[in-house]
Amino acid sequence: MFFWGKISVLNAPLNVQFSDQKLTERVHQLKEEVTGMFGACKSVMEKLNLIDTLQHLGMDHLFEEPIDTLIHLGIDHLFEEPIDTAMSSIHNTEFNSSSLHEVALRFRLLRQYGFWVSADEFNKFKNEDGSFFSDIANDPKDLLSLYHAANLLTHNEQPLEEALLFAKHRLEVIRCNLKSPLAEQVERALKVPHPRNIKREEAIHYILEYAQDETYNATIHKLAKLEFNHLQRVHQKELKAMSLWWKDLSEDVKLDYARDRVVECYFWSYSCLYEEEYARSRIVLAKLLMLTSLLDDTFDEYATLEECRVLTKALERWDESDVSLLPEYLKKFFLRVIENFRDFDELLEPHEKWRNAYIRSVYQGICKSYLQEAEWSHRGYIPSFHDQVNLSVMSAGGELVAIGLLFGLGDIATKEVFEWAIQNSLTVTACGEVSRFMDDLADFKRGRNKMDVATSVECYMKENNVTSEVALAKVDSLVDHAWKTLNQELFDHRDILSMVNQITNFGRSMMFLYHDKRDGYTNSEQVKDALESHYVKPILI
Known part of the structure; x- marks a missing residue:
């Protein structure tokens, strides 16, 4: 018997809510439904929210499987790299938004998928002296989105250094007044920001929190x-x-x-x-x-x-x-x-x-x-x-x-x-x-x-x-x-x-x-x- 701390590995009960075959069949059925959602997205923000949700839930890999695996499953026609296609389209589409959350979300996802986007995107939310607008300082959703985005900075990006320090400081100030699940999300982010965290760990938490998200979709949650x-x-x-x-x-x-x-x-x-x-x-x-x-x-x-x-x-x-x-x-x-x-x-x-x-x-x-x-x-x-x-x-x-x-x-x-x-x-x-x-x-x-x-x-x-x-x-x-x-x-x-x-x-x-x-x-x-x-x-x- 072997342990991680007091976790028994050999004697851990195998989760058996469904048989392997039934579970696999249901997963594939729901994957087909979620794949169809990409075509149903009517705006850039709908695509961004869908991709962000899948990423937080640790499911973006479902749509980037090797073709030989898909052929073996008999469903290769359902998967033609929809996320990469969507991100390429988003990168090449003009985007204008007055929402810091939306701009930061687009910035983060594009950078995470290897598309360069300039930090100048955030200038519209700054005063002439380079400081962020005062109303942002108390908006936890905007601050959290900015914090995650700024953590994708590269060398010699001083504007993102400043954005990171600003967002982190403000989140630390207001976190005691936040409600669940945002309070837990901020707490996790301040320990390990999303771009630096292992995907599986974030998914465990987000699966439990997703029902309270404004973009909630029952099919995605079940999958x-x-x-x-x-x-x-x-x-x-x-x-x-x-x-x-x-x-x-x-x-x-x-x-x-x-x-x-x-x-x-x-x-x-x-x-x-x-x-x-x-x-x-x-x-x-x-x-x-x-x-x-x-x-x-x-x-x-x-x-x-x-x-x-x-x-x-x-x-x-x-x-x-x-x-x-x-x-x-x-x-x-x-x-x-x-x-x-x-x-x-x-x-x-x-x-x-x-x-x-x-x-x-x-x-x-x-x-x-x-x-x-x-x-x-x-x-x-x-x-x-x-x-x-x-x-x-x-x-x-x-x-x-x-x-x-x-x-x-x-x-x-x-x-x-x-x-x-x-x-x-x-x-x-x-x-x-x-x-x-x-x-x-x-x-x-x-x-x-x-x-x-x-x-x-x-x-x-x-x-x-x-x-x-x-x-x-x-x-x-x-x-x-x-x-x-x-x-x-x-x-x-x-x-x-x-x-x-x-x-x-x-x-x-x-x-x-x-x-x-x-x-x-x-x-x-x-x-x-x-x-x-x-x-x-x-x-x-």
């Missing part, structure tokens, strides 16, 4: 509930299979010092791509992260420096005969790593076999970064801030996650895309930065273990001779800097927008786990209730 429960059933089955895999592995390798983090690793994978058709990617990535977690714990908690060096060399050579060079307690671990990578290879089609070299390479690479951190730690060495960040962003796992999820995708994951991901892609690097800096902020607050390498916060304090408050503020600003880069990547790589978003979802999962400098990975009790909503509790129909 959202059914589709959520259908996918929860899929994820429950995968989690149980993952737990059994981990039980077999852990009992065999017997690394008693290692953390049981199988659910956490599945959560990271699930956050990147939760849709049903991505099961292969999701499972491979979750197992890869678990094998990496074992490696991390070995370097951090148990192995001597010489044992770390020997293990790194053996993994670099990738030769089973090197097992004789390893200490007894690491022999089975080494062999099981190679065995699991063989299993990954067997999941690939003949024309995909080249991918195994990439996934093996990133695993070997992260091992080398762990070794360098171990060298520093054992010497008591505090590196320069630049050197620490360069290394720790690699060890934070952005590249590993990117290649791990690409490994199991279909033909869209070409060699060119793998090369883009592994050769200093800004998307991958920025995700690694979000991961590293959020982790370091939490580590500094919690206090690191004796053998942990110095965090970026400590390195910045030592190098610049500043207080912890100054260093924390600096590292916090670097999180925002990385998000600006990720926002820019939406426009620069719109041709692979789905993959940019899937990789960026790793950064979003870090925001969920580590906001307010908490560590929801190490102290999983802090996210127990949230994860029960994801994996255990179905939504009542």
